[in-house]
Amino acid sequence: KHVAELIAAGEVVERPASAVKELMENAIDAGASSITVEIQNGGISYLRITDDGCGIARSDVKNAFLRHATSKIQNENDLERIGTLGFRGEALASIAAVSHVEMLTRTQEEELGTRIVLNGGEIESFDDAGCPKGTTIIVRDLFFNTPARMKFLKKDVSEGNAVANVVEKAALSRPDVSVRFLRDNQERLYTPGDNSLKSAIYSVLGKKFADDLIPVSYESGGLRLMGYISKPFAARANRTMQNFFVNKRFVKSRTCMVALEEGYKHSIMTGKFPACVLHIAIPEDTVDVNVHPAKIEVRFENEKRIFDLVYYGVKSAIMKSGA
Ligand code: ADP
Ligand code: MG
Numbered sequence: 363k364h365v366a367e368l369i370a371a372g373e374v375v376e377r378p379a380s381a382v383k384e385l386m387e388n389a390i391d392a393g394a395s396s397i398t399v400e401i402q403n404g405g406i407s408y409l410r411i412t413d414d415g416c417g418i419a420r421s422d423v424k425n426a427f428l429r430h431a432t433s434k435i436q437n438e439n440d441l442e443r444i445g446t447l448g449f450r451g452e453a454l455a456s457i458a459a460v461s462h463v464e465m466l467t468r469t470q471e472e473e474l475g476t477r478i479v480l481n482g483g484e485i486e487s488f489d490d491a492g493c494p495k496g497t498t499i500i501v502r503d504l505f506f507n508t509p510a511r512m513k514f515l516k517k518d519v520s521e522g523n524a525v526a527n528v529v530e531k532a533a534l535s536r537p538d539v540s541v542r543f544l545r546d547n548q549e550r551l552y553t554p555g556d557n558s559l560k561s562a563i564y565s566v567l568g569k570k571f572a573d574d575l576i577p578v579s580y581e582s583g584g585l586r587l588m589g590y591i592s593k594p595f596a597a598r599a600n601r602t603m604q605n606f607f608v609n610k611r612f613v614k615s616r617t618c619m620v621a622l623e624e625g626y627k628h629s630i631m632t633g634k635f636p637a638c639v640l641h642i643a644i645p646e647d648t649v650d651v652n653v654h655p656a657k658i659e660v661r662f663e664n665e666k667r668i669f670d671l672v673y674y675g676v677k678s679a680i681m682k683s684g685a
Contacts (some may be wrong), residue, residue, distance in 0.1 A: 368508055371456035378405025381523035384453035386532045389413035391446045396540040399529050404521030407503055414496040417469040420476045429455040443646035459483040462502040466493040482507050530566045531612040534639055537562040563639055576683040580675030585644050587675035592637040593685050595628040603637030613660045619671045625676030
């Protein structure tokens with residue numbers, strides 16, 4: 363049983379960045395308006411995520427760490443229209459199985475919060491705790507009990523960069539949520555959470571990037587595309603600055619990437635790539651996010667409609683800008 367648990371854990375938590383991704387998703391699903399992420403040594407020895415979301419009621423705290431325990435879907439119909447970032451009920455169980463976890467949490471209704479400590483998935487303590495509404499989770503010594511996995515981790519710097527990347531995508535996915543990121547005690551990112559995508563872009567990608575953007579706002583048959591694309595002259599040498607979000611979830615989509623680049627076809631040099639931060643809003647039952655545990659790949663019911671949305675949205679934005 364124990365070995366099976368460790369194997370299952372490895373599928374969800376590959377590295378510190380994947381733990382941070384899951385924990386930030388939980389914070390967002392909990393309705394947080396601000397999230398702080400702190401890491402030490404690339405997140406391998408220490409990571410802490412603090413949110414001001416709904417918290418977990420005392421009676422649910424232990425359950426939250428059980429595999430396949432999720433409060434987010436009740437039946438198979440819910441799987442057809444997933445409105446939360448999490449739904450598999452695996453993250454907390456997986457992270458706890460391969461680390462030392464400490465969680466402090468309190469709901470609005472509770473006077474006292476709860477503190478739970480787990481070592482390698484086993485509950486070590488469970489007590490009252492005075493704490494603000496919301497949840498703080500500290501993860502120490504990730505993979506301490508899975509040396510094989512530990513060996514595959516890169517240097518602190520690379521793991522830390524991967525965490526930074528995850529935090530940045532989360533910040534761009536939710537401009538209405540304030541995100542703070544501290545790396546080895548230094549603040550590396552702060553977004554105001556003022557619900558302006560432009561100000562999130564400014565914080566995450568910098569002023570220079572934000573100044574060279576064309577706004578996109580396009581709608582077609584109930585699908586919406588909105589965000590920013592780079593001016594043709596500000597094209598990049600690679601695709602790392604292409605950010606697509608589907609229903610506020612960061613995704614990797616070939617369809618979107620090709621549509622974006624086709625939209626620029628006659629306005630950009632070959633060998634150069636447009637940058638973007640584009641949000642696509644579509645009905646939840648027309649996209650399948652349950653393709654892979656990491657939930658970064660998605661399947662669209664109608665790829666052609668998504669292609670057209672991005673292609674025509676980008677093309678018309680470039681035309682309107684006169685670039
Ligand atoms: P999932 O997100 O797929 O439901 P998780 O293992 O990530 O599974 O979390 C298990 C459950 O714990 C969630 O369904 C939720 O009820 C609760 N939970 C986890 N993190 C938080 C949080 N930061 N705030 C409030 N509730 C949380
Ligand atoms: Mg989750």
